Every structure is written in C-alpha cells, then in structure tokens.
Amino acid sequence: xxxxxxxxxxxxxxxxxxxxxxxxxxxxxxxxxxxxxxxxxxxxxxxxxxxxxxxxxxxxxxxxxxxxxxxxxxxxxxxxxxxxxxxxxxxxxxxxxxxxxxxxxxxxxxxxxxxxxxxxxxxxxxxxxxxxxxxxxxxxxxxxxxxxxxxxxxxxxxxx
Amino acid sequence: xxxxxxxxxxxxxxxxxxxxxxxxxxxxxxxxxxxxxxxxxxxxxxxxxxxxxxxxxxxxxxxxxxxxxxxxxxxxxxxxxxxxxxxxxxxxxxxxxxxxxxxxxxxxxxxxxxxxxxxxxxxxxxxxxxxxxxxxxxxxxxxxxxxxxxxxxxxxxxxx
DNA sequence: GCATATTAGTTATGTCTTATAACAATTATC
DNA sequence: GATAATTGTTATAAGACATAACTAATATGC
Numbered sequence: 256x257x258x259x260x261x262x263x264x265x266x267x268x269x270x271x272x273x274x275x276x277x278x279x280x281x282x283x284x285x286x287x288x289x290x291x292x293x294x295x296x297x298x299x300x301x302x303x304x305x306x307x308x309x310x311x312x313x314x315x316x317x318x319x320x321x322x323x324x325x326x327x328x329x330x331x332x333x334x335x336x337x338x339x340x341x342x343x344x345x346x347x348x349x350x351x352x353x354x355x356x357x358x359x360x361x362x363x364x365x366x367x368x369x370x371x372x373x374x375x376x377x378x379x380x381x382x383x384x385x386x387x388x389x390x391x392x393x394x395x396x397x398x399x400x401x402x403x404x405x406x407x408x409x410x411x412x413x414x415x
Numbered sequence: 416x417x418x419x420x421x422x423x424x425x426x427x428x429x430x431x432x433x434x435x436x437x438x439x440x441x442x443x444x445x446x447x448x449x450x451x452x453x454x455x456x457x458x459x460x461x462x463x464x465x466x467x468x469x470x471x472x473x474x475x476x477x478x479x480x481x482x483x484x485x486x487x488x489x490x491x492x493x494x495x496x497x498x499x500x501x502x503x504x505x506x507x508x509x510x511x512x513x514x515x516x517x518x519x520x521x522x523x524x525x526x527x528x529x530x531x532x533x534x535x536x537x538x539x540x541x542x543x544x545x546x547x548x549x550x551x552x553x554x555x556x557x558x559x560x561x562x563x564x565x566x567x568x569x570x571x572x573x574x575x
Numbered sequence: 576g577c578a579t580a581t582t583a584g585t586t587a588t589g590t591c592t593t594a595t596a597a598c599a600a601t602t603a604t605c
Numbered sequence: 606g607a608t609a610a611t612t613g614t615t616a617t618a619a620g621a622c623a624t625a626a627c628t629a630a631t632a633t634g635c
Contacts, residue, residue, distance in 0.1 A: 273476065273480050273483065273487060273491050274479045274480055275476060275479070275491060276479070277475045277476070277478070277479045277540070278472055278475055278476065281543055281547060282547055282551060282559065282562065282563065283450075283453050283454075283457060283543070283546075283547065284472065285562075285563055285566040285567065285570075286446065286449065286450045286453060286566060287450065287454075288493075288566070288570050289446065289565075289566035289567075289569040289570050290443075290446045290447065290450045291493065292569060292570055292572075292573040293443050293446060293569060293573075294443075294447075295573075296573050297443055309592090312438055312444065315437045315438055316433065316435060316437070316438065318437070319434045319435070319436070319437045320433050320434050323433065324612080325612075325613065326611080326612060326613080327433060331433050331435065333448075333451065334593085335593070335594060335595085336612080336613070336614085337593095337594080337595085337613090337614075337615080337616090338592080338593065338594080339613090340613065340614060340615085354613095360601080360602070360611095360612085361600080361601060361602085361612095362600065362601045362602065362611065362612040362613070363601095363611090363612060363613080364612085364613075380437070383441055383443070386443075387441060387442055387443065389572060390569050390572045390573065391442060391565070391568070391569065391572075392572065393568070394565060394568065398561050398564070398565055399442065399565075401558050401561045401562065401565075402442060402445075402561070402562060402565050403442065403445055404558070405449075405551070405554060405558055405559075405561075405562050406442075406445040406446060406448070406449035407445065407449075408551070408553065408554060409449040409452060409453060409550050409551065410445075410448050410449050410452055412452075412549060412550045412551075412552065413452040413453075413455075413456050413550065469621090484583080485583070485584065486582080486583060486584080494622085495622070495623060495624085496583075496584070496585085497584090497585070497586080497587090497622095497623080497624085498621080498622065498623085499584090500584065500585060500586085520582095520583085520630080520631070521583095521629080521630060521631085522582065522583040522584070522629065522630045522631065523582090523583060523584080523630095524583080524584075
C-alpha cells in the first residue's frame with residue numbers, strides 16, 4: 256500500500272526537470288532543436304526585408320549565378336519545381352529577379368537579379384552575418400570548422 | 416556586340432556546377448541541408464515500426480519520465496498542446512501509452528508507457544543508433560563532442 | 576468563502592511548407 | 606520522324622505547425 260502510494264507519487268508528481276537523456280544521446284535531437292531556433296531567428300531577422308528563407312537563398316544563388324535556370328536552382332536547393340515557380344513569382348513580382356527566355360532552349364528561363372535584387376540581397380547577407388555572429392558567438396574558429404566538416408559529412412553519407 | 420554575346424553565353428549556358436559559396440558561408444545553410452537528409456533518413460528508418468519522429472521522441476520522454484503530464488511533454492518538445500493531443504491519441508491507440516487521471520489534479524493526465532510501448536521504444540532506439548552510426552561514421556569522438564557543444568550553445572543564445 | 580483568473584486537455588480551424596499529378600511547349604533520342 | 610524526356614506551369618493534396626475558443630478543474634485575491 257505504501258509502496259503503491261510512493262510509486263504513484265513518484266509517477267505523477269509534476270516535475271520541473273524532465274529527464275531527456277534518452278533523447279540527448281542522439282545528435283539528431285540536438286540538430287533539430289538548434290536548427291529550429293536558428294530558423295525562427297533568421298526568419299524574424301529577414302522579415303523586414305520582405306524575404307523568407309527560401310526566397311532569400313534562391314536570390315543568393317541567382318545573384319551568384321547569373322542566367323541560372325529554374326530547374327538548376329530547384330535541384331540545388333532541393334526544392335520541387337512547382338514550388339520553385341511560386342518562389343520566383345514572388346521574387347519577380349518584387350522586381351528583384353527577371354525571367355528571360357533562353358534562345359538556345361526555348362523551354363527554359365534564365366534568371367537574373369535586378370539591381371534592387373542585388374541590393375536587397377546584400378542587405379540580407381549583412382543581416383544574416385549579424386544573426387549568425389549572435390548565434391555562434393563565443394565559439395572558436397576551430398569549432399566552427401569542425402561543425403561544417405561534420406555537417407558536410409552527414410550530407411555526403413546519405414547521397415550514396 | 417561580341418561583348419554582349421559573350422556575356423549572354425556566360426549568363427545562359429547550362430552549368431553542371433553551381434556556385435553556392437555565397438550560401439556555404441552560412442552555418443545555417445549547412446545545418447538545414449544536414450538536418451534535412453538526417454530527418455528523411457530517420458523517418459524512413461522508423462517507418463517500419465509505425466513511428467514518426469514526433470511520436471518517437473514523445474514515446475522516449477514518456478518511457479523515461481513515467482507519469483509526465485501532457486503539458487510538460489509538449490513544453491519540453493516545443494510542441495503546441497493541441498498537436499500533442501493528436502500525437503498521444505496515436506500512441507494510445509497503438510497501445511503504447513496510457514493516459515491516467517491524476518487524483519491530485521483532475522485536469523491533468525499522467526502518461527505511462529505500456530510494456531509494448533517500452534518494447535517498441537527499445538527497438539526504435541536501436542534503429543536510431545544504427546542510423547546515427549551510419550550518418551556520423553568516420554568522425555572522431557572529439558568532433559561529436561564539439562558538435563553537441565556548438566548546437567547546445569546555439570539553443571542557449573536565443574533563449575535570452 | 577466567493578468571484579475572478581489561470582491551467583489542462585480538447586476541438587475545430589487556419590496557415591504555411593512541401594509533395595504529387597497532369598498538362599503544353601520544346602528538345603533529345605533512336 | 607515517331608517516341609521519349611525535359612522545362613515550366615497549374616491545380617491539388619498531404620504535412621507539419623499555429624491560433625481561437627471551449628469545458629472542467631484548480632489557484633488566487635479580496
């Protein structure tokens with residue numbers, strides 16, 4: 256009886272500390288949590304520019320690769336083509352990107368950033384750098400390098 | 416004119432290699448890509464057990480914290496309470512978790528894993544370990560430790 | 576002790592992201 | 606030259622995640 260009562264107390268007591276060692280043993284759990292806060296912080300930081308993470312990363316690739324095709328862009332960002340269309344509609348509507356018919360392959364559009372597209376991209380990059388400086392402050396360069404190496408390694412493991 | 420032509424060629428040529436240095440400078444981009452492949456790989460690995468990542472992580476916390484309340488669970492996993500209800504409905508329907516009324520606070524349910532709940536959880540953990548061993552193979556312990564430290568640091572930076 | 580506020584779980588619903596199917600136009604392949 | 610494959614597109618569906626409002630129970634302030 257007292258055994259039972261003790262067990263119930265132990266089992267049902269509200270606790271402020273929850274044992275999540277079982278989850279913390281997995282890197283995936285740490286990655287999910289870290290990426291989750293990073294994502295929402297970056298989303299908030301970019302919002303004043305009218306950019307979301309997907310439009311922002313698309314814009315960077317277009318600025319850095321003038322004339323890139325929609326399908327190439329989609330492939331590189333792991334975005335399905337139908338979803339890419341919507342993203343580019345948005346970028347084009349804002350006047351940041353132009354679709355131009357390709358003479359040599361009239362199925363494709365070549366993508367170019369406009370002047371204001373390049374300008375907003377620069378602003379976004381500045382914001383993103385500040386955002387990451389904040390989130391990764393206090394870390395040594397060696398730690399950052401290790402992080403990138405590990406993440407790239409993960410990406411590679413599944414490609415095979 | 417030839418300048419123009421050259422520029423067009425350069426601009427519109429289909430390319431196999433896309434310059435993503437602009438994106439690769441950001442840790443967030445690496446994290447997104449790495450977590451994306453990790454997530455889809457783990458989802459596939461757990462699917463035969465009838466678990467999704469959310470149900471799986473909820474189950475672990477219930478197994479490790481017998482009697483935990485729904486709201487505590489939701490808070491710890493950053494899941495909104497209404498969404499937690501659906502997850503627990505699923506776990507309960509499968510016979511892996513029981514909701515039990517708490518005598519001392521009849522608003523709450525205390526959550527307990529059943530025997531088969533604990534068994535499927537063990538299987539899932541084994542699968543998850545194999546999945547992570549695969550994804551993080553070839554990495555030194557020191558690198559893993561650094562990764563965890565960095566990720567925890569990110570989590571902490573935004574809490575403030 | 577009682578009115579008011581708060582909390583737990585729930586339902587219904589909305590939004591945002593990502594995936595799938597089908598189509599026209601164009602190009603590649605055999 | 607017939608057939609297949611590719612590009613961009615539309616429409617639609619599936620998913621995860623968020624919000625509002627409600628009931629039942631408990632906590633708080635006077």
